[in-house]
Amino acid sequence: MVSYKELGLVNTREMFAKAIDGGYAIPAFNFNNMEQLQAIIMAAAETKSPVILQVSKGARAYANQTLLRYMAQGAVEYAKELGWEKPQICLHLDHGDSFETCKSCVDYGFSSVMIDGSSLPYDENVALTKKVVEYAHQFDVTVEAELGVLAGVEDEVSAEESHYTKPEEVVDFVSKTGCDSLAISIGTSHGAYKFKPEQCTLDPKTGRLVPPPLAFDVLEGVEKQLPGFPIVLHGSSSVPQEEVDTINAHGGKLQAAVGIPEEQLRKAAKSAVCKINIDSDSRLAMTAAVRRVFDEKPAEFDPRKYLGPARDNMKKLYIHKIVNVLGSDGKAE
Numbered sequence: 001m002v003s004y005k006e007l008g009l010v011n012t013r014e015m016f017a018k019a020i021d022g023g024y025a026i027p028a029f030n031f032n033n034m035e036q037l038q039a040i041i042m043a044a045a046e047t048k049s050p051v052i053l054q055v056s057k058g059a060r061a062y063a064n065q066t067l068l069r070y071m072a073q074g075a076v077e078y079a080k081e082l083g084w085e086k087p088q089i090c091l092h093l094d095h096g097d098s099f100e101t102c103k104s105c106v107d108y109g110f111s112s113v114m115i116d117g118s119s120l121p122y123d124e125n126v127a128l129t130k131k132v133v134e135y136a137h138q139f140d141v142t143v144e145a146e147l148g149v150l151a152g153v154e155d156e157v158s159a160e161e162s163h164y165t166k167p168e169e170v171v172d173f174v175s176k177t178g179c180d181s182l183a184i185s186i187g188t189s190h191g192a193y194k195f196k197p198e199q200c201t202l203d204p205k206t207g208r209l210v211p212p213p214l215a216f217d218v219l220e221g222v223e224k225q226l227p228g229f230p231i232v233l234h235g236s237s238s239v240p241q242e243e244v245d246t247i248n249a250h251g252g253k254l255q256a257a258v259g260i261p262e263e264q265l266r267k268a269a270k271s272a273v274c275k276i277n278i279d280s281d282s283r284l285a286m287t288a289a290v291r292r293v294f295d296e297k298p299a300e301f302d303p304r305k306y307l308g309p310a311r312d313n314m315k316k317l318y319i320h321k322i323v324n325v326l327g328s329d330g331k332a333e
């Protein structure tokens with residue numbers, strides 16, 4: 001058993017309370033490798049933003065859970081070395097799919113876990129979430145739950161269509177489970193293809209696809225039922241078209257990739273949404289930089305020469321999100 005407190009990590013309780021009061025959101029960035037982690041920490045330290053390092057079940061299998069735990073511990077020390085005296089870094093399990101996975105993360109030094117029972121019947125979601133909360137709270141680990149289903153593939157939970165969260169269910173769910181935050185479905189989805197072209201309109205000036213707006217009425221309904229309770233938005237990548245263009249200009253083939261417009265995320269960040277999940281944008285930033293080097297310098301084979309530019313590009317993206325979209329800069333001085 002390793003306590004996250006020994007690793008210098010924090011849970012989400014205080015960061016969420018401050019974010020709701022201050023009208024901003026905490027970035028939750030997924031990581032699978034050293035360059036992503038370095039870029040996240042450099043961006044958070046430079047902007048003094050609290051940050052949530054997210055690890056999916058797939059990332060845990062890819063990178064090894066022991067190594068990940070030490071990487072998170074190393075991240076705290078690295079942040080201090082960068083001049084961030086009191087880093088506020090949370091290590092969070094993204095889309096935990098069973099009690100056993102969540103327990104293992106609590107036991108391995110995570111400071112927060114998500115139990116994603118959103119694809120289960122309501123009562124089973126309540127029962128599973130409650131079981132995780134009862135275990136995690138013994139160690140002061142915070143728990144994110146989910147109600148409503150996002151379209152697309154949720155890690156290993158698949159859903160063809162989204163089912164918006166029902167505001168009339170949230171009070172019952174939160175009081176029965178004791179969860180610390182709630183992920184809701186208001187039209188976001190995972191990945192770089194969030195909307196089918198037929199759901200979008202075409203901007204005649206740019207030739208780009210414009211997606212339908214998020215269901216802010218559902219978010220307002222949830223906020224009315226649960227005033228001041230931390231709400232989480234998954235699937236919040238914006239799919240920057242410059243990165244998509246760079247990828248396609250250097251041999252990639254991403255067609256009709258569409259994300260959530262940043263102005264909608266800005267609006268959400270000012271509400272009770274206090275955690276915004278971003279993974280795909282980082283993947284795009286990394287891929288664009290690597291493809292550019294491979295295409296422009298075909299003789300290059302030193303990984304530092306293509307992973308270095310990838311890291312720089314991800315850092316730029318993270319700083320942009322923190323400063324221009326979520327507004328979390330300067331909140332962890």
Ligand code: G3H
Pocket residue numbers: 030056057058059094095154155190191279280
């Ligand atoms: O919600 C899904 C995250 O983007 C993680 O994706 O399961 O491929 O690591 P992954």
Ligand code: 13P
Pocket residue numbers: 030094095189190191192233234235236237238277278279280281
């Ligand atoms: P994106 O695919 O939009 O980056 O969403 C990531 C996410 O929700 C991780 O849980």
Ligand code: ZN
Pocket residue numbers: 094095190234235277
């Ligand atoms: Zn997610």
